[in-house]
Amino acid sequence: MPQPVKSTPTKTATPSGKESAAPKNSALWVGIGILFSRVAGLIRERVFAHYFGNSMAAGAFKAAIRIPNFLQNLFGEGVLSASFIPVYSRLLAEGENELAGRVAGIVASMLALVVSGLVLIGVLLTPILGDLIVAPGFHGEQKALTIFLVQIMFPGAGVLVLSAWCLGILNSHRMFFISYVAPVFWNLLMIGTMLVFGGHQDHSTLAVTLAWGSVAGAMLQFVVQLPFIFLKKHTDGRPVGAEIVFAINIVLRPVRDIFSSFGTIVISRGVVQLSAYLDGIIASYLGSIAVSSLSYAQTIYLLPISLFGMSVAAAELPEMSRSTGTQDEIYAKLRARLIAGQRTIAFYIIPTVAGFLLLGKFIVAGLFQTGDFGRQDTLYAWYILMGSTVGLLAATWGRLYSSAFYALKDTKTPLRYAIVRVTLTVVLGLLFAFPLRSILNTVLLKTLHLPEPNLPDIELGLGAVGLTLSAGIAGWIEFLLLRRAMQSRIGSTALPGSLTPRIWGAALFAGFGGLAVSRFVHATPHWFSLAEILAVFGVIYGVITWLMGIAEAQALIRKFSKLARIRR
Numbered sequence: 001m002p003q004p005v006k007s008t009p010t011k012t013a014t015p016s017g018k019e020s021a022a023p024k025n026s027a028l029w030v031g032i033g034i035l036f037s038r039v040a041g042l043i044r045e046r047v048f049a050h051y052f053g054n055s056m057a058a059g060a061f062k063a064a065i066r067i068p069n070f071l072q073n074l075f076g077e078g079v080l081s082a083s084f085i086p087v088y089s090r091l092l093a094e095g096e097n098e099l100a101g102r103v104a105g106i107v108a109s110m111l112a113l114v115v116s117g118l119v120l121i122g123v124l125l126t127p128i129l130g131d132l133i134v135a136p137g138f139h140g141e142q143k144a145l146t147i148f149l150v151q152i153m154f155p156g157a158g159v160l161v162l163s164a165w166c167l168g169i170l171n172s173h174r175m176f177f178i179s180y181v182a183p184v185f186w187n188l189l190m191i192g193t194m195l196v197f198g199g200h201q202d203h204s205t206l207a208v209t210l211a212w213g214s215v216a217g218a219m220l221q222f223v224v225q226l227p228f229i230f231l232k233k234h235t236d237g238r239p240v241g242a243e244i245v246f247a248i249n250i251v252l253r254p255v256r257d258i259f260s261s262f263g264t265i266v267i268s269r270g271v272v273q274l275s276a277y278l279d280g281i282i283a284s285y286l287g288s289i290a291v292s293s294l295s296y297a298q299t300i301y302l303l304p305i306s307l308f309g310m311s312v313a314a315a316e317l318p319e320m321s322r323s324t325g326t327q328d329e330i331y332a333k334l335r336a337r338l339i340a341g342q343r344t345i346a347f348y349i350i351p352t353v354a355g356f357l358l359l360g361k362f363i364v365a366g367l368f369q370t371g372d373f374g375r376q377d378t379l380y381a382w383y384i385l386m387g388s389t390v391g392l393l394a395a396t397w398g399r400l401y402s403s404a405f406y407a408l409k410d411t412k413t414p415l416r417y418a419i420v421r422v423t424l425t426v427v428l429g430l431l432f433a434f435p436l437r438s439i440l441n442t443v444l445l446k447t448l449h450l451p452e453p454n455l456p457d458i459e460l461g462l463g464a465v466g467l468t469l470s471a472g473i474a475g476w477i478e479f480l481l482l483r484r485a486m487q488s489r490i491g492s493t494a495l496p497g498s499l500t501p502r503i504w505g506a507a508l509f510a511g512f513g514g515l516a517v518s519r520f521v522h523a524t525p526h527w528f529s530l531a532e533i534l535a536v537f538g539v540i541y542g543v544i545t546w547l548m549g550i551a552e553a554q555a556l557i558r559k560f561s562k563l564a565r566i567r568r
Contacts, residue, residue, distance in 0.1 A: 033180025053372025057203035059288030064149035101243020137284030156215035189217035366530025391472025432466025
């Protein structure tokens, strides 16, 4: 638990002895950076869909990229944010700039050493363990291609872990935009690779070329952040880079604090990543189309989680970690931040859920229906997207509560509930993907009167909807457990009872409005028709929530009005 010091809870100490208020727009800058990154990711996936569709090579590439991503996510952004940022930010708040630099250098050195070893092991052992760890449901040429792609992409994953160290430094210094916009460069290199080679390479050859492009993109993402770290200056004018000393040292107390929590967080993160990995294993038995379509749907439903869950949680973590004062003062500040964060997330995520349910077909078509990705592929990806809507709100709220626990240096509580979530996800996923798949087919195709996609092995493939549905149910249970544990510690963080029903009402009304407009847009899906539908949806939702007096809507409209006045 943070130790009380003589300072007010709303300010942070600087090395010069002055105090500075926390920035008001941290989440905004995180959100803008993530928005650029996710838009680049959507364009990447659209180009991928154009050249690969739901081909054998598409399934192989999507399965392969999950394996090195396991390493990246295990040691990367989430783990470093939870273990490194709270310690590093507090040292900065206490004016210990030199010590903070030493700690940053030691963490980078030890991380590089560990990740290099894991990358080498991954490259060497993947061909040996391929039957166990790489999409065991694949066979023959597809399995061989998947294993080869994994070997190529492992080094890129290691570089992305080091990129997460850059993110931790930049976020602690409240330079949020560059750290979250950096993945744009990774996406751009992959897009460029497909555009240059896609027209004259077959699917399998292009998949190999794209894997090398992903490694080059990872290196660019890492390199582009370094100048901002080493040129950033403290308030006393000394460059941040001048304080960073690379070394191996596990004796230093702050380093021990970081790595003592690092292990627990790695296990917690590993448990969650294991869940995603097992989903991929299950999907491989549902067919190649299930693997690639899950990836297309994931690109869409991760966008709001990143924009509104990650942006709020990422901006709050360093600020909550800097909180000082008495225990009551710290807890009061945490309550206020959690309530405000939940309000912001609900305002944006609830209409997203409504949009995915009612307008998801147009969203998938507008983003991906091109080239080898046809109308039937659109239907299938939309059904998987519908399953993901169950847990969107829980996933984003859960990220915020996990950040609050990490700020209190409590890593064990999120771990316990992550284990519960993963266990439920796997058990429910197996049930919905196989024995209960017929129920999903009945609900989707008969009860809701939705057409059956004309794709190979689609009866098996509809079990993929069960994977996203089961993850959503487990996500709600995890969130409720996290909230209960936090409230027992710091007091109630509940939202006003009428807020979420009003937001739901506005979102559903706007969704049906967008659905009505969809009947009059162009028959062939493209970006412009999607923009028309979403514009109507957004305007209706904004106007209704503004008339309801919802504070977030009024604040948003004030910002637009201010921008309009500035432009005039």
